[in-house]
Amino acid sequence: MITSSESAPNPRRRSERSRRATLEAALEVCAESGYGKVTIEAIAARAGVSKKTIYRWWPTKGAILLDAVTEMVVSDSPFPDTGDLAADLRTHIGSVVRLFNSPVFGSAYGGILAALLHDERLARAVNDELVIPRVALVVERMRGAQGQGQLPPDADLPLAVEMLYGPLYYRHALGRPLQEPERIDALVAHVMRALRAPGWS
Incomplete structure (x- = not known):
């Protein structure tokens, strides 16, 4: 039997997945386009997260x-x-x-x-x-x-x-x-x- 706590998504795990995806996306975009062309929008699109999520953790692309x-x-x-x-x-x-x-x-x-x-x-x-x-x-x-x-x-x-x-x-x-x-x-x-x-x- 699966309890409600077992079936509910873990916010901490989900946040860590989003954080990892953002870091990896930033590195990929930078390697492909160069630092000067990296934008929060491009990182968010590549990572599959919202800009709001990114700005919650980081103030800038740097x-x-x-x-x-x-x-x-x-x-x-x-x-x-x-x-x-x-x-x-x-x-x-x-x-x-x-x-x-x-x-x-x-x-x-x-x-x-x-x-x-x-x-x-x-x-x-x-x-x-x-x-x-x-x-x-x-x-x-x-x-x-x-x-x-x-x-x-x-x-x-x-x-x-x-x-x-x-x-x-x-x-x-x-x-x-x-x-x-x-x-x-x-x-x-x-x-x-x-x-x-x-x-x-």
């Missing part, structure tokens, strides 16, 4: 795409901990590079980077929701390696993160993505040498 790319970053580029910091950095940077080079992620994130130059609200959201948490993750992993003696105790870890990941964003912004595995290896080796050099910090 906010939708930021949520979408943040979820991709978290799910597709976890930070490993094998005990070998250099190897873990190479693995993680490689996963970030693959994300940047994917048409879906690359188009959305490139558009967000361009838009935040004249959208202060979006710039704050990128910093608060994506950049700060991801930097903290890498710093924490490096701090663990520091405690194991793989890095000197006075190494400036936030600056080291900028040295490692700055080139990825720079190349992505210029449309010249880092691709070759040997270049990733060279980047990690160069920064590790700098961290370990006497008097660097």
Whole structure:
């Protein structure tokens, strides 16, 4: 026998389906048409949801795409901990590079980077929701390696993160993505040498 509670639709589950459909639709429209041509109307039509539903969760298309790319970053580029910091950095940077080079992620994130130059609200959201948490993750992993003696105790870890990941964003912004595995290896080796050099910090 099915009770009324079992047969009734679950609003939370339905909301999550709509949210997922919206994020996926936003990424698809952006990959097909480019960030500049993405509209809430196009996202709503692709997702099969109303504009009212979208605006209940997100104020702008940039906010939708930021949520979408943040979820991709978290799910597709976890930070490993094998005990070998250099190897873990190479693995993680490689996963970030693959994300940047994917048409879906690359188009959305490139558009967000361009838009935040004249959208202060979006710039704050990128910093608060994506950049700060991801930097903290890498710093924490490096701090663990520091405690194991793989890095000197006075190494400036936030600056080291900028040295490692700055080139990825720079190349992505210029449309010249880092691709070759040997270049990733060279980047990690160069920064590790700098961290370990006497008097660097």
